[in-house]
Amino acid sequence: MIKRQLLTLLFACTFAGGLFAQQPWFKDRDLTLTGVYYYPEHWEDSQWERDLKQIRDLGFEFVHFAEFAWAQLEPEEGKYDFAWLDRAVALAAKYDLKVIMCTSTATPPVWLSRKYPEILVRNEQGIALDHGARQHASFASPLYRELAYKMIEKLAEHYGSDPRIIGWQLDNEPAVQFDYNPKAELGYRDFLRKKYNNDIQALNAAWGTSFWSEVYSSFDEITLPKPAQMFMNHHQILDYRRFAAAQTNEFLDAQCLLIKKYAKNQWVTTNYIPNYEEGHIGGSPTFDFQCYTRYMVYGDNEGIGRRGYRVGNPLRIALANDFFRPIQGTYGVMELQPGQVNWGTINPQPLPGAVRLWLWSVFAGGSDFICTYRYRQPLFGTEQYHYGIVGTDGVTVTPGGHEYAQFMREIKSLRGQVGEREAKPADYTARRTAILFNHENSWSIERQKQNATWNTMGHIEKYYRTLKSFGAPVDFITEAKDFTDYRVMIVPAYQLADKALVDRWIAYVKQGGNLVVTCRTAQKDRYGRLPEAPFGSMIDPLTGNEMEFYDLLLPEDKGVVEMDGKRYAWNTWGEILKPGKGVQVWATYDEEFYAGKPAITSRRLGRGTVTYVGVDSADGSLEREVLKKLYAELEIPVMDLPYGVTMEYRNGMGIVLNYSDRPYRFELPKGAKKLIGEEAIPTAGVLVFSIAE
Numbered sequence: 001m002i003k004r005q006l007l008t009l010l011f012a013c014t015f016a017g018g019l020f021a022q023q024p025w026f027k028d029r030d031l032t033l034t035g036v037y038y039y040p041e042h043w044e045d046s047q048w049e050r051d052l053k054q055i056r057d058l059g060f061e062f063v064h065f066a067e068f069a070w071a072q073l074e075p076e077e078g079k080y081d082f083a084w085l086d087r088a089v090a091l092a093a094k095y096d097l098k099v100i101m102c103t104s105t106a107t108p109p110v111w112l113s114r115k116y117p118e119i120l121v122r123n124e125q126g127i128a129l130d131h132g133a134r135q136h137a138s139f140a141s142p143l144y145r146e147l148a149y150k151m152i153e154k155l156a157e158h159y160g161s162d163p164r165i166i167g168w169q170l171d172n173e174p175a176v177q178f179d180y181n182p183k184a185e186l187g188y189r190d191f192l193r194k195k196y197n198n199d200i201q202a203l204n205a206a207w208g209t210s211f212w213s214e215v216y217s218s219f220d221e222i223t224l225p226k227p228a229q230m231f232m233n234h235h236q237i238l239d240y241r242r243f244a245a246a247q248t249n250e251f252l253d254a255q256c257l258l259i260k261k262y263a264k265n266q267w268v269t270t271n272y273i274p275n276y277e278e279g280h281i282g283g284s285p286t287f288d289f290q291c292y293t294r295y296m297v298y299g300d301n302e303g304i305g306r307r308g309y310r311v312g313n314p315l316r317i318a319l320a321n322d323f324f325r326p327i328q329g330t331y332g333v334m335e336l337q338p339g340q341v342n343w344g345t346i347n348p349q350p351l352p353g354a355v356r357l358w359l360w361s362v363f364a365g366g367s368d369f370i371c372t373y374r375y376r377q378p379l380f381g382t383e384q385y386h387y388g389i390v391g392t393d394g395v396t397v398t399p400g401g402h403e404y405a406q407f408m409r410e411i412k413s414l415r416g417q418v419g420e421r422e423a424k425p426a427d428y429t430a431r432r433t434a435i436l437f438n439h440e441n442s443w444s445i446e447r448q449k450q451n452a453t454w455n456t457m458g459h460i461e462k463y464y465r466t467l468k469s470f471g472a473p474v475d476f477i478t479e480a481k482d483f484t485d486y487r488v489m490i491v492p493a494y495q496l497a498d499k500a501l502v503d504r505w506i507a508y509v510k511q512g513g514n515l516v517v518t519c520r521t522a523q524k525d526r527y528g529r530l531p532e533a534p535f536g537s538m539i540d541p542l543t544g545n546e547m548e549f550y551d552l553l554l555p556e557d558k559g560v561v562e563m564d565g566k567r568y569a570w571n572t573w574g575e576i577l578k579p580g581k582g583v584q585v586w587a588t589y590d591e592e593f594y595a596g597k598p599a600i601t602s603r604r605l606g607r608g609t610v611t612y613v614g615v616d617s618a619d620g621s622l623e624r625e626v627l628k629k630l631y632a633e634l635e636i637p638v639m640d641l642p643y644g645v646t647m648e649y650r651n652g653m654g655i656v657l658n659y660s661d662r663p664y665r666f667e668l669p670k671g672a673k674k675l676i677g678e679e680a681i682p683t684a685g686v687l688v689f690s691i692a693e
């Protein structure tokens with residue numbers, strides 16, 4: 001057994017402990033709570049008690065109710081019926097199950113769509129979505145919002161002080177709506193009026209409307225940008241995407257505040273799909289923390305080896321963890337598949353062990369709860385083929401259900417014998433790295449890629465994958481954070497910037513930070529315009545370079561960059577650099593009319609360093625070598641895990657996950673003790689160890 005005090009002393013963490021105030025909602029000693037979606041409205045109420053009892057017996061600690069039940073909660077306008085839900089909550093409590101309550105705004109009842117058809121989302125052709133599916137109501141419609149808020153307030157009044165309810169999930173996977181409802185157009189104009197202080201000339205300047213006669217004389221002339229027009233003004237699109245993301249955020253914030261009027265001891269969040277580029281994740285400041293949903297096996301073969309499609313992409317959960325956790329210091333996972341899904345291109349069985357592997361992957365990143373989608377396989381409706389914890393008879397536990405039960409037994413066996421959340425070894429926290437992220441960069445770059453094979457998220461993932469092979473804890477952060485919390489920060493393809501941000505980067509480095517800046521950074525202002533200065537020169541004071549030009553190559557005829565005697569292929573983007581005094585050249589181009597000229601440079605600035613990587617390699621191997629070289633210079637100890645194996649620490653435990661197609665032998669650190677699994681970790685296997693006695 002590990003002694004908590006000793007651990008804290010030995011492994012007191014320099015950074016992470018100080019970054020976030022301890023959240024009040026979850027107890028460290030619980031490690032994680034695990035729960036499941038149950039839809040009472042789908043089943044005979046005579047079965048509820050049997051089901052909830054079995055949910056408890058399997059080891060679950062909470063259930064998730066009422067996500068799509070608006071029609072049952074408000075069967076007629078203004079007439080509410082919570083009696084059925086009260087019965088379900090009481091039965092859950094009888095079996096020691098806490099409840100997550102939902103606001104069901106993703107599924108308005110038919111009376112609402114028929115009586116008020118103006119609330120329906122419209123596509124670009126003006127076609128209104130209709131009742132019979134879900135997510136067809138327009139967040140831009142003030143009327144829809146009003147009706148939704150009325151229902152939510154009733155629900156919050158009813159359950160807000162109920163100690164059986166632990167928290168709330170708003171809506172379902174709320175997305176940024178690209179909605180052509182006329183109210184969205186009005187909303188967009190209002191957004192622009194506010195942004196440009198009612199000054200249409202300011203908007204004309206920001207959007208460069210002197211180009212192609214696009215000039216506006218009034219905000220009322222502005223319409224939503226139409227995807228059908230491929231040459232649509234991209235400054236306008238940038239502002240449209242900002243508006244659309246803000247609209248979703250405002251809708252969620254308003255729901256959250258309504259609930260908080262009544263719910264003083266319950267948390268509020270939502271369940272985002274980790275579409276990092278949509279830009280609304282973390283944008284509702286009223287939330288208590290952020291949650292994501294994640295599906296791993298659905299036909300896309302992003303796994304390793306012949307059976308990889310049954311295990312999934314090794315970094316899919318890790319990246320979501322590292323993106324969501326830094327926003328508010330903790331996160332939960334609201335949906336994780338327990339078996340086959342119904343909506344993939346191919347819906348295979350997960351490899352035996354994979355469901356448990358995903359659960360441990362979520363846990364490893366520092367989460368506080370995990371909820372699986374869903375308890376019973378539905379007998380009707382759109383998701384008939386979706387596996388549950390139990391099968392179509394409502395009682396037989398599925399293979400994934402058994403893996404959940406195993407995970408929950410394992411977690412419970414660890415409670416009381418492990419350390420505090422931030423008890424992590426010093427060599428692990430020493431390699432903690434930030435990746436600075438702003439979705440607007442990819443909005444901007446993806447509209448003007450210049451090379452069809454460029455992929456903004458793919459570029460970022462080359463660095464991320466390397467960091468995970470180092471066994472490094474990674475935080476995706478925004479400009480709202482204090483950079484000085486991180487010894488190393490990577491700023492990948494950060495296209496939209498301004499002098500104030502460049503000055504912050506310079507100050508960070510001068511104070512001892514180590515910045516890795518990559519190609520395409522700070523080449524435009526925040527409106528997406530090129531500054532009237534030499535191309536790319538906004539960061540010259542930081543990198544110490546000038547840029548001669550950039551080049552783009554055919555994917556079938558890649559170029560070569562040489563670093564430390566090794567050659568690396570590239571084609572999507574290569575900047576030809578002109579280093580100034582005191583700048584070291586790390587890599588040069590090996591071909592074309594610029595052979596011998598620099599592609600990567602590094603320099604000291606104040607107490608820190610700036611590494612500038614002007615090229616995007618074809619397979620990420622160059623990015624890996626750059627980071628290896630830098631971490632070696634900084635004397636930061638790194639691991640060398642093969643792709644498919646990841647390792648994290650929390651609560652004084654190391655957790656090693658094997659997504660690869662072969663067993664991996666992990667050498668336990670000195671003094672470590674095995675808690676779960678073996679050093680020879682099979683495919684889809686997990687090893688958990690305590691870090692010291």
Ligand code: GAL
Pocket residue numbers: 172173293295335341342343373383386
């Ligand atoms: C999610 C969604 C759930 C359910 C699930 C099925 O994307 O949030 O409501 O539809 O997919 O896998």
